[in-house]
Amino acid sequence: MIEDLVPDLLWEQVAPFLPTPAPRPYWHHGRRRADDRAALAGIVFVLRHGVGWWQVPQDSLGVSGVTCWRRLAEWTEAGVWPRLHEAVLAQMRREGLLGLDEMSIDGSHLRALKRGAHVGPSPVDRGRPGSKHHLIVDTNGTPLQVSLTGGNRHDVTQLLPLLDALPAIRGTVGRPRRKPRILYADRGHDYDKYRRELHDRGIAPKIARRGVAHGSGLGTKRWVVERGFSWLHQFKRLRTRYEVRADLHLGLMHLACAIICWRKLPGRSF
Structure with a gap:
């Protein structure tokens, strides 16, 4: 077994x-x-x-x-899981399995059954205690970085922290990749302040605008982050937060991301 x-x-x-x-x-x-x-x-x-x-x-x-x-x-x-995830990402880049020019970001609510850090009243669950997963993925939906906040935290609060926390992805000759050229996000990230911040970092923001009818075409690019959440939440322990300690739940998230990436390498599956 x-x-x-x-x-x-x-x-x-x-x-x-x-x-x-x-x-x-x-x-x-x-x-x-x-x-x-x-x-x-x-x-x-x-x-x-x-x-x-x-x-x-x-x-x-x-x-x-x-x-x-x-x-x-x-x-x-000891910081095992983020270092493992970073090493697997480097292998994927070496194999040409990552698309790092375009990335997508989003958040997902989950119920928290116990109190602890990063727990707050969830606006989508009648104010019950909840947390939120934040995820940034590459062109194919491969998870690159995750974070955990309270259920009442706005998605946009994690836009810059997730970008800053992106690992230095090695695997090829030259400088490691630390940022995308284009970042896709939904209407929850529609703030001109953050568009300027992204421009200053050399990143082109492709963010849907509030009050504009659907059909902008951004969904054809941004759907990969939903697929990334689907892969992440196939690990049933992450669908609901049971851990009081936020660091342990985040550690399980990093381990799940590393396993998802490891499965994409040639000859790896289980």
């Missing part, structure tokens, strides 16, 4: 980024540290199926859900 959740090629991709655990003192007689690959398989199991940590199949994986949660916290705090 471990090989089904974490294939050999995926494990070879992840293993170099995992921190080396601190050595135990010679007088320590407790249990041995659980296998990292088995713990990652438990994390992927929860991410894919949306179950609780207590439902991790310990008999099949050899690790408990508590251990998987602790390992998720440890690796999230």
